[in-house]
Amino acid sequence: MLALFTALLVALVVGILGLIYGLSFLHNLLAIVLVTALAYMLIYYSLEYFIYRKIKLIYKSIHQLKTQRTDPSSVPYFGDSSHDPIAAVATDVQAWAEARKGEIETLKKTEEYRKEFLGNVAHELKTPIFNIQGYVNTLLDGAMDDPEVLRHFLQKAAKSADRIADMVNDLEAISNLESGRESMELEFFDINALIKDVFDSLEYMASQKKIILDFKEGCNYTMIVEGDKYRIRQVLANLVTNSIKYGRPNGKVLAGMYDMDENMLIEITDNGIGIAPEHLPRLFERFYRVDKSRSRAEGGTGLGLSIVKHIIESHDQTINVRSTPGIGTTFGFTLKKG
Ligand code: ADP
Numbered sequence: 001m002l003a004l005f006t007a008l009l010v011a012l013v014v015g016i017l018g019l020i021y022g023l024s025f026l027h028n029l030l031a032i033v034l035v036t037a038l039a040y041m042l043i044y045y046s047l048e049y050f051i052y053r054k055i056k057l058i059y060k061s062i063h064q065l066k067t068q069r070t071d072p073s074s075v076p077y078f079g080d081s082s083h084d085p086i087a088a089v090a091t092d093v094q095a096w097a098e099a100r101k102g103e104i105e106t107l108k109k110t111e112e113y114r115k116e117f118l119g120n121v122a123h124e125l126k127t128p129i130f131n132i133q134g135y136v137n138t139l140l141d142g143a144m145d146d147p148e149v150l151r152h153f154l155q156k157a158a159k160s161a162d163r164i165a166d167m168v169n170d171l172e173a174i175s176n177l178e179s180g181r182e183s184m185e186l187e188f189f190d191i192n193a194l195i196k197d198v199f200d201s202l203e204y205m206a207s208q209k210k211i212i213l214d215f216k217e218g219c220n221y222t223m224i225v226e227g228d229k230y231r232i233r234q235v236l237a238n239l240v241t242n243s244i245k246y247g248r249p250n251g252k253v254l255a256g257m258y259d260m261d262e263n264m265l266i267e268i269t270d271n272g273i274g275i276a277p278e279h280l281p282r283l284f285e286r287f288y289r290v291d292k293s294r295s296r297a298e299g300g301t302g303l304g305l306s307i308v309k310h311i312i313e314s315h316d317q318t319i320n321v322r323s324t325p326g327i328g329t330t331f332g333f334t335l336k337k338g
Pocket of ligand 1: 242243246247270272273274275283288289290291295296299300301302303304305306329
């Protein structure tokens with residue numbers, strides 16, 4: 001377009017000059033046509049050679065960056081001379097800038113999340129470490145001479161050491177799940193038998209609070225599902241343990257199984273303290289606790305539900321929670337039917 005416009009301008013000048021110098025109409029017309037064609041070709045090829053080629057090179061680099069290809073020969077070069085390289089570059093740069101903006105936002109969020117997470121880990125580890133320091137130093141300062149105090153403080157120090165070990169184990173589990181280092185080992189198994197197995201292993205803990213572990217009516221039947229059995233056991237153990245920890249003494253923890261065509265919905269319900277609605281959206285976040293002191297008193301790390309969510313999402317399935325304070329809580333997750 002630019003070449004044609006300039007060529008026409010030159011032709012106009014030539015035409016005027018022809019008129020001034022008194023060229024005949026035919027000669028003038030011939031001169032105009034010749035000069036237009038010549039000027040067009042000259043300008044077009046100059047532009048192509050000196051400007052468009054360089055723009056195309058820039059475009060090529062951007063395109064390469066966008067596609068993240070390292071082999072330049074694999075990036076198509078748009079050598080079509082009818083193409084408008086300036087418009088193409090403008091569109092591409094804009095799209096590229098927008099994509100980068102999105103990436104920068106995500107990176108910023110991840111960075112904030114990382115900082116917050118590090119802060120949380122340090123904060124959570126501080127308490128049991130300080131406790132151990134306190135008990136050990138007090139013992140060394142002379143308290144160990146009293147066998148009764150010695151035993152008591154050592155027990156307390158051991159409990160704090162257990163908390164640190166639990167937290168490190170949970171952090172390792174999250175890190176492994178997030179990095180995908182340990183892949184899911186899918187197999188077919190009976191979910192009903194697995195729930196019974198988990199109930200059996202937590203029977204003692206439940207009996208301490210006189211809580212009954214059972215199935216909801218009509219929900220106690222064999223059902224084969226597909227999943228990583230070891231990890232689904234972890235999920236169930238975590239949910240049932242929470243139901244007992246935050247459950248009502250003399251209460252009930254009930255398991256439900258519901259057929260949803262392709263999937264099974266597994267629910268663990270308690271009639272415990274419940275959770276206020278404002279806490280529900282953040283419940284699966286790492287270290288999020290509704291009642292921090294109660295969670296710590298129960299020996300919780302605040303990481304259990306985030307591990308549970310990770311495991312279920314690694315199965316491409318979903319987990320949800322509904323709860324009413326003072327009435328109880330239900331956690332439900334889906335699994336593919338076998
Ligand atoms: P924790 O180790 O503190 O139990 P979780 O990640 O397992 O950590 O749970 C996060 C928080 O969710 C708990 O601190 C508790 O406040 C709340 N919670 C989990 N399960 C229940 C439940 N069944 N009833 C009431 N509150 C619950």
